[in-house]
Amino acid sequence: MNGTQFIAELLGTAVLLLLGGGVVANNILVKTKGYGTGFLMVNFGWGFAVLAGILVAAASGAHLNPAVTVAFMADPHVAELAPGIAKTAGNLGLYIVAQMIGAFLGAVLCWLAYKDHFDQEENPAMKLGVFSTGPEIRSYGMNLVTEILATAALVLFILMVPAKAPAGLGGILVAFAVVGVGASLGGPTGYAINPARDLGPRIAHAILPIKGKGGSDWAYSWVPVVGPILGGLLAVLVHGLIA
Template identity: 50%
Template sequence: MSTFFAELLGTMILILLGNGVVANVNLNKSKGKGGGWIVVATGWALAVAIPVYIFGPISGAHFNPAVTIANAAIGNFAWADVPMYIIAQMIGAIIGACLVFLHYLPHWKETEDKATKLACFATGPAIPSTIGNFISEFIGTFILVFALLGIGNTVMVDGLSPMVVGLVIWVIGLTLGGPTGYAINPARDLGPRIAHALLPIPGKGDSDWKYAWIPVVAPIAGGVVASLIFAAIF
């Protein structure tokens, strides 16, 4: 059960800090309002690195169903443990999103735009395009998984690899994040989207379920393809 709770708590922290930075720069009357994309990308990078430092030795710090499935696809992870990891990741993501809601509790009423509120939970396309958005999430997750496998295959000074993982998230956000908000993680998007649908957020609008399948399916596909290519090369 230690691996279950490591994945749950790690994903919870990831979402709390990651969606927390989105809320910080977007919600009205937040002191971080207007911080911009570089702040968001940096916040997300550290939001991933911190729980990797904490829980990496326990569970491997997947925090992402695409990473879990990709590793299982090439024999680096037992298929029997995949459901447990994904359930833990989803629960953690939902709890993390609820904590973001509570942390910024007075600010939801002060923010009128429904899309801005949803963005504090789930991703969405800058330009709606089923094919284009799918490709964007596929490529982003391909780079993520390929890089993670490479990091795992590289000898580093103890304690360095989690920060390198954070740098991978940072560069993906800075370079590839614009079209869709770089979910690159089904739990990161679906868990908070479920929380958005259930929470009593004032004037929240709908949860954009018509788009929700893309940040679930595309990252899984991109991650599996990345792992298969990596395994074929290395």
């Protein structure tokens, strides 16, 4: 992975979190134009955020997600992490570092865009909800199962795209898959389906001087990291049965 590819992955993930976090902020923070527009709007916003991230990160193959990178690394049917990027431990690490930095940066930019609204929001849970996911019913075992299944569905779709998608439409189809996963399986946990998407912004929430922000819910933070990684590996196993 060269420097250009690293920067592309970083910036693509930053765009993903700027726009994805932005649609959540627009929906749940007080006095925004989009306040209360609903969860389906969040689903579509995240889908289009993924599409924007894919376009920005084209040079790196646009993984944008450690679960995708780990799945590509583990799947024997995938020859390279991306065209010209070999499956090595070093490249795996570079992808994940780029994704984490990008997710953190995108969350910071989202906070800057909505700073006045963060300042006027009185509920700390709403502030944290812009940055990271959380369960509607806290049951770590079942929350983990949800994240595994949702991520497995998404990553299996991504693994199938090169063989099944018409040329040039892969990114659009992945974006709509994200919308579908959110609409179908996002209710229990808010569908992190991406360790960087949750952990990078959660770190930003902990560090940033957000007025009245409360805690960052570190007790839950392992679920949206471990669940998606396991989900990506589950997708690899299923892909091996049908590839």
